[in-house]
Amino acid sequence: MGGVLDKAGITEAALRLIEKKGYDGLTMAALARSLNVAPSALYNHVKSKRDVLLLVEDHLASLVDVSAFGAGPWEDAVRTWAWSYRDVFSQHTPLIPVIAVLPVTDAPQTLAMYETVSAGFRDAGFPEERIVSSIVALESFIFGSAYDVTAPADIFDPGTMAEATPSFTGAVRSLAEQGHERPADVAFSLGLEALISGLGGLRG
Amino acid sequence: MGGVLDKAGITEAALRLIEKKGYDGLTMAALARSLNVAPSALYNHVKSKRDVLLLVEDHLASLVDVSAFGAGPWEDAVRTWAWSYRDVFSQHTPLIPVIAVLPVTDAPQTLAMYETVSAGFRDAGFPEERIVSSIVALESFIFGSAYDVTAPADIFDPGTMAEATPSFTGAVRSLAEQGHERPADVAFSLGLEALISGLGGLRG
């Protein structure tokens, strides 16, 4: 037995490749080349490219910081988790469509994250039947916000349509004048605090 | 001049094709065939396939219901807009990565939507410099939630890992016992109401 390849090695190589060349550079051929192997050899270890993305996703889930659950107030734990979750996946937005439809059975690290977060919600007094929905709501916000981080700075520039859209143009200009370094962070903070206080009210 | 093709026709054909075959079926070849034209002919009217997706996106933006802005309380208007926005794009999740990075200049209908929504926020008493961030926060939540709608029903089934994840497994089971028809709607409602009441507090 004992070939050169295994799932851990493939995951590691894929992450290196993504870091160096981005998701466009992550092809089965390039992945194989980085492992000094023929592309077809990969298929002895993964069923498809989607499988590779799944391995990467699950590894990233293990990087999300859930350490604050059980180590302080629920609000602080959610805040730490959410910011960390967003930061990790803002560098990996092409995975978001994959995660969103991914059965957790296939992703043990992701499942482990859910377990820690669920326990944190339960201990904070959430009724059991609302825990999953609350996490899903937060996660949806986090995924959507991860895209914002990568958006171009001038995404909201109305260009030639400025006169036709006075309210929007004024709002964009007014935000720009605040001179925030990362506008995406302002929106994320605003939404996250709203969700934390709104969902926090569900606790018994 | 006057060929068979124009942007409106391409958009319409693309939408028909997506409805019938899904986004996997939307290829330049298939699009051309549905218009009785050679694939290369499309490139006289659009620069790339991404352009086609952009045309589709902008058309969908015109389907989002913004009519409640200026016709009732801000909370109700946001609710109507958000549900409609999510419903439209839940059928078109492959566009979400495109929208998220799309400069609004290139999408007049999308820009028109932002104008109406911005005016609604301003009239409701939002400070101008918080309007864009608030809309972005809501939009992030909406995009993330659009994915949930299409997720398989058993996405949270922990499978063989059930014993290792008691809190999460209990929470999933407890939600399932509620027997909601569309679990995604519960999470969306929960998050949206939290955002509405949290963001609403910014009004002067």
Added chain:
DNA sequence: CCACTAAATGAATGCCATTCATTTATAAGA
């Protein structure tokens, strides 16, 4: 030493977006 099996190979397949030199057709100007 043999037989089994996991793993790697390299050549093919089929699909895809995109390009380009060329042709067709239409509208405007003389």
Added chain:
DNA sequence: TCTTATAAATGAATGGCATTCATTTAGTGG
């Protein structure tokens, strides 16, 4: 009516991609 400019459509290439498969290689247990 003839000419010319131009927009639009064509068909044949190109290069990249994931994936398949028959075949070979190389270890391991009996």
